[in-house]
Amino acid sequence: MDLEFSPADEEFRAEARRWLHAHVPREPLPSLETEEGFAAHRAWEAELAADRWSVVNWPERYGGRDAGLLRWLLFEEEYWAAGAPGRVGQNGVQLLAPTLLEHGTEEQRARVLPPMATGEVVxxxxxxxxxxxxxxxxxxxxxxxxxxxxxxxxxxxxxxxxxxxxxxxxxxxxxxxxxxxxxxxxxxxxxxxxxxxxxxxxxxxxxxxxxxxxxxxxxxxxxxxxxxxxxxGWRIAMSTAGDERGLMLRSPGRFLAAARGLEELWRERGGEPSARDRVADALIGARAYQLFTYAAACRHLDGEAVGPESSLNKVHWSELDLALHETALDLLGPEGEQADTDWAQRYVFALAGPVYAGANEIQRDIIAERLLGLPKGRR
Amino acid sequence: MRFRLDVEQRAFAASLDALLTAADTPRVARAWGRGEPAAGQALWSRLAEAGVFALAVPEAYKGLGPRPVELAVAFVELGRHAVPGPLVETVTAAVLLAGSGPGTAERLLPALASGETLATVTPPGPAGPPPAREAEAGVPGPAEGPRRRPVGTHAPHLPEAPLALDGDTATLRLTWERDGVRRSPGHGPARPSLDPARRLTPLTPGGELLAAPSPTALAWARLATAAQALGVGLALLDRTVAHVGRRHQFGVPVGSFQAVKHRLADAKIALEFARPLLFGAALTLRPADVAAAKAAACEAAYATARTALQLHGAIGYTAEYDLSLWLGKARALRTAWGSPQECRALVVSARDRRW
Missing domain, CATH: 2.40.110.10 (Butyryl-CoA Dehydrogenase, subunit A, domain 2)
Known part of the structure; x- marks a missing residue:
């Protein structure tokens, strides 16, 4: 058992870091939920894709690097640590692409995936x-x-x-x-x-x-x-739902970067002791998610099904994300009310986490019935 | 990167599980709590034969260690089966003594590895001098006696000297003092713990100086406590899942109700996210990693204990029912070897945190 990445993996990480350092926009892009911001984020996807950084774990012939799950995790850690923009194409990349790779025809993959990778089709x-x-x-x-x-x-x-x-x-x-x-x-x-x-x-x-x-x-x-x-359709939609996709919907790197940002904010605001435990819990929760995902990725690479365990994932990251951003707004005091800050924007996004991608109540039902073996009942 | 237990490590867990299942540990734990340690001592020898204590003892002193990952594997099983005794303390003593001079280590460590010696050690006392501010602020201090206390206030609860676990049964008793770790010349009477199997004993300070205080030993203590707590939480979850599957009300198993399922799902989530923190900490032994694992595992175990108590209903609130062994332990381990707030403070202050 170890946590050491190979020298080749570390070189991949370093290469990603160098590229991101040179390319990540210095100013945050406008919100991707606006017309202007959507266009700016689409252009950013094209920039990523030009150097094959938009879908690193995809096969090379569709625009990826065949990097595999572990390097994808490393890329994501570097990506979010670099403060890079949100990903406008994620619905396609995370939900549709795995389905096409598993159930699509070669004609479909060749037609659909490359323009998805560049952001030309969102x-x-x-x-x-x-x-x-x-x-x-x-x-x-x-x-x-x-x-x-x-x-x-x-x-x-x-x-x-x-x-x-x-x-x-x-x-x-x-x-x-x-x-x-x-x-x-x-x-x-x-x-x-x-x-x-x-x-x-x-x-x-x-x-x-x-x-x-x-x-x-x-x-x-x-x-x-x-x-x-x-x-x-049901079988196809669900076949990838719990597996690799469950691992990849929200990467740990995103929450590690957010937790470090929260820690920084807390220190800037004087390191108030009453907020210390909440800051620590954000850091611990993000680290736990990172290590949980490493472990799940290793089992997946050994050919074991991840399956309903991804429901543990979903509840954990969505609640972590919300608690983390609530803490940030509390630390901001009266400024926490301002809607146009990065923290507030990310807070609004985090509010939806427990609802989308299978409401957390559904996830808890899955955990109780499929992982704990409790009897089915009326919902 | 290969972050999962290997086949041998999983087999080690399974063999300990089988050993402990056959040993009827609830009965052993109850006897231990009553001050009848014979069955516990016999079980201790069998655990030592299986190599559990040797994992913390270097090979130079007839141990198998240091092997913190395997130790964490073992302590999860010890917690799952509510094994009594100064388990964490023996490991901590081994790490402290491994850092002492070769003479002391040679003299004392082989008997820890072989299980002949059960060791206990007081945790390090609270940092800094005892609080004196109350007197300055005009509030009478304890020296001035309770009669001068203003109506409606309580005497300040000053920290006591730390108690050692099972000092009446341990044959090597260590006090963790500011100037070093000393061999205690004696112990006071056992005081009750919220965990009925834990016997808390004051140790006489000021004996022979054996070793220097060691942050490494503290890391091992916290790691072992975290592992034990995770095991306690897993057992509480298993027992509660079994209970709500059997117990019928309104004509159906209570485990089919969503309110019940969701509490158990939350317990499962908390435990499964504490697990990788534990094994990550075992690999690095960095104080921040260990503190995070301790905080997460103890919180998860305690939350599971609350859920277990609630979902068992009144039977769970009885001393007679074996669930009480794990309920009490979840509470006790939370504050043993670093409270949740100490561990969280360490996470945010540690310079060695790499995440």
């Missing part, structure tokens, strides 16, 4: 519907087969990044007569500017259009934009 997710949130399998938006493709109709909502993104992916009900709600669903990709699509941005708590409602009225999608077999 993807939004289209899972939730007005009547299908935590109970995602209750979704009703439908896909009807037609000549050469599918016609999508219905409503999707809480679609992150959709206000400014280019394309979206999600599940649609293709067989309304299937015996069970999880059956008869198909995984599809569609254009947000295709005929029949109406995007209505939704202002999040601070008024920024961070997500959107999507109204679909017989939107045509060609057969080549179905991922996997029609009717197999």
């Amino acid at each position: 993807w939004a997710q289209a899972w939730s519907e007005p009547e299908a949130g935590s109970d995602l399998a209750a979704l009703r938006a439908k896909a009807v087969h037609t000549d050469g493709g599918w016609l999508l109709s219905g409503q999707k909502t809480w679609s992150s990044r959709a206000a400014f993104a280019d394309r979206a992916f999600g599940l649609f009900r293709s067989d309304p007569d299937a015996a069970r709600p999880h059956q008869g669903l198909t995984y599809l990709m569609f254009g947000l500017r295709a005929p029949g699509v109406t995007v209505r941005p939704i202002a999040r708590l601070d008024g920024k259009p961070a997500f959107a409602e999507l109204f679909l009225d017989e939107v045509f999608v060609p057969d080549e934009d179905v991922i996997g077999a029609p009717g197999q």
